[in-house]
Amino acid sequence: MITFYPGPSKVYPQVAQYVQEAVASGIISQNHRSPAFVDLSKNTITTFKEKLGVPADYWVFYASSATECWEIIAQSLIQTQSFHIYNGAFGQKWAAYTHKLGIEVQAQVFEVNELLAIEKLNIPSKAELIAITHNETSNGTALTNAQIAQLRQQYPEQLIAVDATSSLGGVYLDFSQADIWYASVQKCLGLPSGMALMVCSPRAMERAKILNACNHYNSLAFMIEKMEDWQTTYTPNILNIYLLNRVMQQISSIKTIDEIIQKRFTNYLHFLQAETNLTLLCEVPEARSATVLAIKGSLNRIAHIKAEAQKQNIILGNGYGAWKETTFRVANFPAITDNEMVLLQDFLKSII
């Protein structure tokens, strides 16, 4: 089986060996208030920040899923109003979830084939938090670091929260330009599902402390209190923290990974153009995601590709929502090898 599913996705093959180590060392049987856990947690977060270029004064928190991060943000960082900008299903879901939790939600929806014009945005100052999706897993689009920096510049007062679920760990992100970044570990970090990470700026932390929501076990003010000692508010997924630690030690720094991912993305583009009559769903070069490719074709062609892939034990991502029948998705995540990319291209060539 080769999987190009955009999450849960291929895990680093080393994970099997790392788990052996984790069991043998006894770390996963250690209490989550023990010095052994604290050491592990501190080392993991420190290495994560180093490898991914997270500013020194930003904090990192563990959560159980990106979905939980939606809840943490809504319950701990917004009192009344948030503003959501999205062009796809996950951005929309985030807005809907926030609304369900009692927040007044305003939204600016844009098109898959539209480069978001930051200068044309008109975000009311009453919106305490601006929610954007760096990488929209459903349709293979992404924002650029430059767009996020421009947003920061235009709206210096409000908190900016970024869904980087399927890009964090795969491409270079300029964390300094936003306040909250979250991602689940089963995408670009190449780990088993069951954990998410939330990166917070000093301003986000300050805001959480001022609002001081602390009714929930995942209230950020309470999470900060525990994270002062590198701990969590409940027994965390210690095995996944250990695996994150080992993977962070193993990987190159994010700039190197970014180069590899961008190069492969370009390779895919050339391949699609030269060898197939398939195209990317998103036609605007600057708006394309490098980590999740949504590939478009006729209904029949896409159905044929999916059926053949299944026969050959190649797992592709289905299209999502409106594009369910006319696209398939391919993860271009760091744990996937160049060889696997070549195999996928050979397969596509062979059946087209």
Added chain:
Amino acid sequence: MITFYPGPSKVYPQVAQYVQEAVASGIISQNHRSPAFVDLSKNTITTFKEKLGVPADYWVFYASSATECWEIIAQSLIQTQSFHIYNGAFGQKWAAYTHKLGIEVQAQVFEVNELLAIEKLNIPSKAELIAITHNETSNGTALTNAQIAQLRQQYPEQLIAVDATSSLGGVYLDFSQADIWYASVQKCLGLPSGMALMVCSPRAMERAKILNACNHYNSLAFMIEKMEDWQTTYTPNILNIYLLNRVMQQISSIKTIDEIIQKRFTNYLHFLQAETNLTLLCEVPEARSATVLAIKGSLNRIAHIKAEAQKQNIILGNGYGAWKETTFRVANFPAITDNEMVLLQDFLKSII
């Protein structure tokens, strides 16, 4: 290192091998809406119910921690009022958490050395849910199946919710006598931390559907909807579900495990009496937990035991709360072997 910590605790040594299988088979890279995941989830829950004697019409749900189960119960199964009965820190925390979430909480506190007299309870009919702790991890006490059955008989209308965090999978529980049972997998189930299980009666499910709380991703009505297809409301800890599956296949049925645990508990009792001047914190035989032993001694003696244990790489549970300095705790969980028990006893003999 040998650990007797009552959670996270010793994992089954087979876990290392099961993870190899999980990585090799690709199951952990499968999407959580895929047929492969659905098969795994269905098989896991079915085997879990068989091995643990869960009634056929009860449902099982995955959560990320027992703490999350407190939240699920408060948000999805109580509108106004709950009644909590406890004699220790975890029962107290559950009551406090429920109160924080806006529920009117009444409580009946009893003593560690008191056999809870069910017939003397006076629970108002306004309390929609009665919360009890089957096994109080903080002080090594437990309720009996007979007590829970009596409670059920006396209060047939109200929901009964049971914290079985450190007993589920270790001793026989008569699930039919209560409506909600929850436990985390890192105690008697011998798995890595990062997941909890919640077992619900048809009445609990019906109640969740009537209240129809569905604002949160962990709202029970929403969880039920997804579990109709053996799925979850967010990407779950698929690796731990796989490990639970394999461990459920491996273990004996709960009646056999119960016998082993009770026999070992009796062995510990005889040992303490015959070879040491240590006693159990709880002096009432019927109120003692078989899975978590809180062992009492003078301040100096306990400090000495802890220091020596650390030197010899034996991890004991610290005392909890008021008993921090005068007790230590020993897990008597199924993944711990008879040999390890003997080693612990030899160690205690050698230093006393």
